[in-house]
Amino acid sequence: MLKALEQLRSKALDEIPRLKDLKELEAWRVSYLGRKGTLTQLLRSLSELPIDQRREAGTAANSLKALLETSLTERQEALKKIELERLLQQSRIDVTLPGYPVRLGRLHPTTQILRETAAVFAEMGFEIVEGPEVETDYYNFEALNIPKDHPARDMWDTLWI
Template sequence: MSYPNSMATMSNTLETDLQTLQQEAEKEITAVDSLEALEQLRINYLGKKGKLSQILRGMGKLSAEERPRVGSLANEVKESLQSHLDNQRNSLETAKLKAQLAAETLDVTMPGVSRPLGRLHPLNSTVDRVLDIFVGLGYQVATGPHIETDYYNFEALNIPPDHPARDMQDTFFLTENVLMRTHTSPVQIRYMETHEPPIRIVAPGRVYRRDTVDATHSAVFHQVEILAVDKGLTFTDLKGTIKEFLTQMFGEELPVKFRASYFPFTEPSAEVDVQWKGKWLEVMGCGMVDPNVLKAVGYDPEVYTGFAAGLGIERFAMVLHQIDDIRRLYNSDIRFLSQF
């Protein structure tokens, strides 16, 4: 920008340029619609290389009398522009915040996204119900591995390699001496090996047998077994325990029968029948622990006696919920499972 040589003319020109710059700047500041553009205007007008600085370079040619007047005007222009910039910045920030709030506002009158509550599977709820009863009777929950050795699954339970009872549990061998457990009885052996009597345990778990799948059989199913070992335990204690369990399980005292049976790890042994809705149902097996089993874990059968009992969870679940096919418990049909 060039200026006339006359000091008065120079002063008037600078004042005019300052006023013109103020008008143009204020007009642009008022029209700007973004914070980024506003910042660019600030740099263009008030920056070190901005338009205001360019105008003020001519003050060096003014007289000492004129310089304060032009300088005072320059400060007024600068303060005015800075004030307009601040006001516009506040306006833009407020508008931006309002727009963000409007975009993120939730309509609390609209229905929420439905997340149905989960429910316990009938097998899980049946296991929990059985465990609650026995824990209430003073039993401790014990668990063990699903992959067992032949010793724990058979031999320690009085089932030697040539015993015909093994034919009833023809199962899944992983190697010659390692298999998927066929019952939860190995848990009892492992527990007795590391604990001294008196003991009372309840052992729930999944078991595996090579059964043909049909309405009442599955190759994978669930058992719960109990074991009590102490001095002086008799079959009467066993009967009383089972009758109390069945009363709590079915919610009423029902007729119960004990039929003589055979299990290689108990002697004497019995099957337990209960009369439910006018029919006799076989619900579990039981017996006094065979002395050979006690010897296998280092207990003296002359000092200690014990009783054991076992039941199939699927059997109880089907009876209590009137389920007609065991396969319904495993096919994950939400229409079926949502009933429970």
């Protein structure tokens, strides 16, 4: 039994450094430490040994199991680190690309209220029309066919440009 444990230890520890990714490592774990793994089968067969050999073989088997589990976690961490480095190499950040634009400032509160009010009136069906605040003589009178002697053209009544 001790020879079998020693052979298992040397075989398992020789295989660990050759594992290249986490899938292979998981397959290794299942083959040695899984429910139907080699070490598990040896631990189950301890009950068949005589009592005087059982204690020594049990101690050796448990220490081998602890050794394999620590080797497994160490290799798992190493493989995760290798995978992370590979991902970082693939997804390099180009520092020459422009960053996200910073939003500068904001609207004046009066402008915000004016826009909100315009939106409310637009929802009610009104239209917002923009145009000149002062009209010329042509658009005020001549384009509307108002004669030159019309009272609306008097200076005291109307101011035009």
